[in-house]
Amino acid sequence: MNENKKIRVAITHGDTNGIGYELIFKTFAESEMLELCTPIIYGSPKVATYHRNALDIEANFTIINDASEAQEGRLNLLPVFDEEIKVEFGVPSEESGNAGLRAVDSALEDYRKGLFNVLVTAPIDNNNRFHFSGQSRYIEDHLETEGQGLSILVNDELRVALATRNLPLRQVSESLSKTSIINNVTTLFQSLRRDFRISCPRIALLGLNPKAGDNGLLGSEEMEIIAPAIDELVEKDIQAFGPYAADTFFGCNEAEEFDGVLAMYYEQGLSPFRTLSASPGINYTAGLPLVRTAPELPNSLSIAGKGIADEQSLRHAIYLAIDIFRNRADYDAPMGNPLPKLYKEKRDESDKVRFAIPRKREDRTPQSENEKEAH
Secondary structure (H helix, E strand, C coil), rough: CCCCEEEEEECCCCCCCCCCHHHHHHCCHHHHHHHEEEEEEEECCCHHHHHHHHCCCCCCCEECHHHHCCCCCCCEECCCHHHHHHHCCCCHHHHHHHHHHHHHHHHHHHHHHCCCCCHHHHHCCCCCCCCCCCHHHHHHHHHHCCCEEEEEEEEECEEEEECCCCCCCHHHHHCHHHHHHHHHHHHHHHHHHHHCCCCEEEEEEECCCCCCCCCCCCCCHHHHHHHHHHHHHHCCCCCCEEECCCCHHHHHHHHHCCCEEECCCCHHHHHHHHCCCCCCCCCEEEEEEEEEEEECCCCCCHHCHHHHHHHCHHHHHHHHHHHHHHHHHHHHHHHHCCCCCCCCCCCCCHHHHHHHCCCCCCCCHHHHHHHHHHC
16 A cells, blocks of 8 residues: 555444444544544445434545545445345344444455555444354454454553453353463563554463452462463563452552553453543454454443444544554564675685684793794
8 A cells, every 4th residue: 555645444334223323423523533544434325324314413424336445535435235224223133233244244355455454343232132252253253364363452541451252251261271371461462562562561460260368379270370371471581470369450550560461351351441441442452464443332232322422432443543553564664674694604704714813822832942032
């Protein structure tokens, strides 16, 4: 892509009964956003128009037929389906959820073609009418990349990664292993360096269990899995610390001493993340070639159609995606064109010989007095 062009941000419209279009229209009501990037909305003109009229939001968008047609300074909307979809604000349905995933499918297809730089996804709630693995896992599976991504919750104060996602609590322990923890922390470490440009990140690992009584001992997972994983990470020059009991770790503000935190399960990381900060939360999927972020909004479907959705979360998700894209480019740049050797050493190492200091001959016998006088 032309480096002079603005960063192209693909944005999926999310659940069509949800708040995706409200967030998008409010975000790009500020002209500064169009100066920052070129948005490409993957969605439906009919659904977008319905949301705009129902919410009485002033918003203009340009319909394009291909992502390559996206123009700077405009809110570009790329249709991902033509059929009519009934919109019922706040009502969970299989049809509205699938409409959100169809936008993701279309965006991933264009990503493979190199038609945009970063992806931001509007919310799709996992509910009793529409069950799926979550957009992070869905994107990982459909990108078909090696390894697994890592969900990181990001705001102005915290970066909390999740070792497990979308699991019943009883399954968390059996899904944890020394290898999985090492892999997750390594991914977090690499992301903090490359995506967030933290040169020597410090990472805290939470324990799975609360403290057990006055002796401060933790459960078997801490001693048998987490602590050995930390030891091995330290041997690999990764600054990993813990395991810490989650209640005291966040309650005593110990998180401020670290650049990243690995929580062992979803609620362990998400609850303090939402409680301790008033700044907008973002869900970032690390470890993928694609930069993907999403606004971290709990129960977003419940506020759909009321005009009260706070667009700051989407705006900050766009900011973060752009920052990470640029950080990666800066981080990778020195590796792109390595310096050639200044000269090629010859087998006789003549260049080295020229600058070598002659050794004294150790087998030389001392001169006699007569020999010294003769000289």
